[in-house]
Amino acid sequence: MRADALKNRERILEAAETTFASLGLSVPIDVVAEQAGVGVGTLYRHFPTKEALFEAIVMTRLEELVDQTKTRIDASDPADALFSFLRRFATEALAKADLFDAMNAAGFDIKSGCAGMIDDLKRGIDVLVGRAKAVHAVRPDVTADEVMSLISGTCMAARQAGLDDASCQRMVDIVCEGMRPPVPR
Amino acid sequence: MRADALKNRERILEAAETTFASLGLSVPIDVVAEQAGVGVGTLYRHFPTKEALFEAIVMTRLEELVDQTKTRIDASDPADALFSFLRRFATEALAKADLFDAMNAAGFDIKSGCAGMIDDLKRGIDVLVGRAKAVHAVRPDVTADEVMSLISGTCMAARQAGLDDASCQRMVDIVCEGMRPPVPR
DNA sequence: GACGATACGGAACGACCGTTCCGTTTGTCA
DNA sequence: TGACAAACGGAACGGTCGTTCCGTATCGTC
Numbered sequence: 001m002r003a004d005a006l007k008n009r010e011r012i013l014e015a016a017e018t019t020f021a022s023l024g025l026s027v028p029i030d031v032v033a034e035q036a037g038v039g040v041g042t043l044y045r046h047f048p049t050k051e052a053l054f055e056a057i058v059m060t061r062l063e064e065l066v067d068q069t070k071t072r073i074d075a076s077d078p079a080d081a082l083f084s085f086l087r088r089f090a091t092e093a094l095a096k097a098d099l100f101d102a103m104n105a106a107g108f109d110i111k112s113g114c115a116g117m118i119d120d121l122k123r124g125i126d127v128l129v130g131r132a133k134a135v136h137a138v139r140p141d142v143t144a145d146e147v148m149s150l151i152s153g154t155c156m157a158a159r160q161a162g163l164d165d166a167s168c169q170r171m172v173d174i175v176c177e178g179m180r181p182p183v184p185r
Numbered sequence: 186m187r188a189d190a191l192k193n194r195e196r197i198l199e200a201a202e203t204t205f206a207s208l209g210l211s212v213p214i215d216v217v218a219e220q221a222g223v224g225v226g227t228l229y230r231h232f233p234t235k236e237a238l239f240e241a242i243v244m245t246r247l248e249e250l251v252d253q254t255k256t257r258i259d260a261s262d263p264a265d266a267l268f269s270f271l272r273r274f275a276t277e278a279l280a281k282a283d284l285f286d287a288m289n290a291a292g293f294d295i296k297s298g299c300a301g302m303i304d305d306l307k308r309g310i311d312v313l314v315g316r317a318k319a320v321h322a323v324r325p326d327v328t329a330d331e332v333m334s335l336i337s338g339t340c341m342a343a344r345q346a347g348l349d350d351a352s353c354q355r356m357v358d359i360v361c362e363g364m365r366p367p368v369p370r
Numbered sequence: 371g372a373c374g375a376t377a378c379g380g381a382a383c384g385a386c387c388g389t390t391c392c393g394t395t396t397g398t399c400a
Numbered sequence: 401t402g403a404c405a406a407a408c409g410g411a412a413c414g415g416t417c418g419t420t421c422c423g424t425a426t427c428g429t430c
Contacts, residue, residue: 142359157334158334174331187377226380
């Protein structure tokens with residue numbers, strides 16, 4: 001690969017990351033190219049399709065989140081492990097519009113490429129949920145799917161309400177509180 | 186207005202209601218016209234723009250929800266009044282994709298027409314929340330905005346996860362649980 | 371039944387966007 | 401330095417979708 005080409009590839013990835021983060025999948029590909037200081041033709045030589053570029057960005061994001069679940073597997077406080085992960089997840093999702101588009105498969109078929117990683121994420125969450133259940137920190141009947149939906153839904157709402165991270169965290173806390181085992185009142 | 190025209194107007198509204206409900210704002214206008222058994226030209230004589238037709242549908246939906254808050258204002262159990270409304274809201278939103286698009290202003294500027302009605306809804310929720318707070322059924326620090334965001338976010342997530350109403354209700358219940366005042370553990 | 375106004379259908383227009391194509395430029399290696 | 405392969409830029413293509421336009425059909429009235 002020519003040195004020039006390599007540099008352009010970097011610039012495209014960089015531009016895509018920031019642009020997808022703020023505008024999501026719906027941003028026209030020309031904008032990404034312009035941001036990268038590159039023609040569309042060049043972009044398409046590096047990534048065969050918009051979807052491919054998008055996947056490249058999202059996969060690394062998802063991977064980071066999966067790692068976050070793994071580092072918490074052996075935490076001494078399973079409740080905090082789960083909840084702190086969910087807060088982290090929320091912060092990430094609020095800042096990165098593409099994460100929603102990936103999980104919602106909004107537009108076209110992203111799932112093909114990310115499905116595996118999303119499943120990994122789900123498995124990671126499932127472990128954290130299981131451990132939290134074991135210490136009676138969350139209700140025994142909630143599922144990892146529900147948890148993921150609840151948090152991503154909350155972030156989605158926060159995002160389009162234009163809320164900041166702090167407000168989003170507050171809502172996440174409310175949801176987490178709701179996941180705890182009910183107490184007699 | 187000619188009899189013919191009136192009938193067509195009805196059919197357009199009917200088709201728009203079902204089509205927007207299942208596919209949301211993103212459905213092409215041709216599909217609505219076809220569903221109504223009408224040409225696009227006819228549709229555009231009755232509604233100057235796609236947005237106008239959309240608003241006509243959504244406004245009635247929002248109005249119904251506002252009414253729902255009003256009938257609950259004098260309920261003897263403020264907690265149940267709020268939570269049952271939220272469940273109702275969720276059911277409605279899950280079944281009607283357009284409600285999301287309206288609240289998210291996804292695509293273009295819907296707000297212009299619906300803003301007033303959405304504010305009314307927010308005010309209605311605010312009253313229910315206030316009354317629930319008065320009897321210590323919800324935390325004193327939650328806001329109507331947060332409640333709306335939480336519920337609509339939950340429904341959004343449920344919708345694209347393809348969940349049924351029962352599963353969505355379960356998630357709503359979790360959120361409602363989280364809104365209750367924290368108890369010492 | 372005929373005539374004028376009203377309404378209809380759907381082809382055509384224009385804007386947007388993902389993708390392709392090709393003439394031109396640029397890096398690399400001998 | 402010269403030459404060739406590799407890479408570039410951006411105009412052009414094709415498809416989608418909201419909207420407009422106009423020739424035709426239909427309703428309502430005299």
